[in-house]
Amino acid sequence: MNALARDSGAVCRVAALIGMLAALAMVAACVGSPRALPKKTEKEIESSTFSFDMGTYPAKNQLFPAYSIAPGDLLDILFQISVAQSMDKFRIGIDHQVTVKFVNSPEINETQHVQPDGRITLPYVGQVTVVGKTIDELTQELTGMYSKTFKNPELYVMVPEFSTAIKELKADLHTASRGLSRLVTVRPDGYATFPLLGDVFVATRTVPEANADLDALYATKMPGLHVDLFLEKTHGAVVYVMGEVKTSGAYPFERPISVFEAISLAGGHLENARLDNIVVMRRDKGKVSVRRVDLDKMLAASKDAEYFYLRPDDLVYVPKTTISSLAQAMTHLRDIIWFRGWSLNGDLLTDGVFYNRRSQENVETVTVTVPE
Secondary structure (H helix, E strand, O other), rough: HHHHHHHHHHHHHHHHHHHHHHHHHHHHOOOOOOOOOOOOOOOOEEEEEEEHHHHOOOOOOOOOOEEEEEEEEEEEEEEEOOOOOOOOOOOOOOOEEEEEEEEOOOOOOOEEOOOOEEEEEOOOOEEEEEOOOOHHHHHHHHHHHHOOOOOOOOEEEEEEEEOOOHHHHHHHOOOOOOOOOOEEOOOOOOOEEEEOOOOEOOOOOHHHHHHHHHHHHHEEEEHOOEEEEEEEOOOOEEEEEOOOEEEOOEEEEOEEEEHHHHHHHHHOOOOOOHHHHHHEEEEEOOOEEEEEEOOOHOOOOOOEEEEEEEOOOOEEEEEEEEHHHHHHHHHHHHHHHHHOOOOOOEEOOOEEEEEEEOOOOHHHEEEOOOOO
């Protein structure tokens, strides 16, 4: 009789504990739940984001204020070569071919490519520096030099090949199906490789900013060469969603989206998601800021509800609810008692720990902790 009474008492205590856990779960489900918006009622919800982006993000047209080039983006650079230049602007360069012709002495005419040191070699006068000079300047200089050899020398200067680099660039670009353009991909280090320039850092720059930088660089390499930069394909702005959602991962988006929309991209939240304590993390100027977002209030259109906007590379974490913790404890408790061979002769201690009296050498225990 005593053993039967002890077993009956143990069963009653187990049942009482499970009932208490269930009651706690029901209480946790009810406490703090926002009141639903009445039917046929409209209410405006204020948009929000991190304090350092308020007023500028998102833009008033609900788009990104300005897109910054990112690794993985595909850029299309279009080359515009203007051969015609005014005489006061055109100056002889290293890659030019220079012709000097003498009206009365054609036998000493010369056509030479400018040497790497910026000079050419002419009869009677030797080496002459020509790079950086206009045609008029070089003509006057050579006339003065040859007046020591010839009486009233008549000569003129031409540049038959304006730019060898332009010819090579055209030949290179015309091998592509896109004409005078080239597609370049931004590498993970933020650099992209451009014809004639090599590696140029373009990440974090807007397309107009990068276009201006490239135009200035090409102008130093080749007068008359201008470029137009286009964003052919973007790697895409992404937001990272983790925690109690159907499918965690990185999700691309093409316009500013809210926390609610980001969770929907992840397949929606799970049943045990705690929507009143969603965590959003954002990197800005080398620092990471964290913000808690209450999605329950937004869904109920509460007075202090906010429609929180996310920026590219934001991280959203959806935690578990207290109900979930209680439910897991109840499931674990049930599995141990009914499905792992526990005897009803076990005693339930006051601290929530079960132990098997029949197997003192190999005791399996579980502690039920109720979160605050």
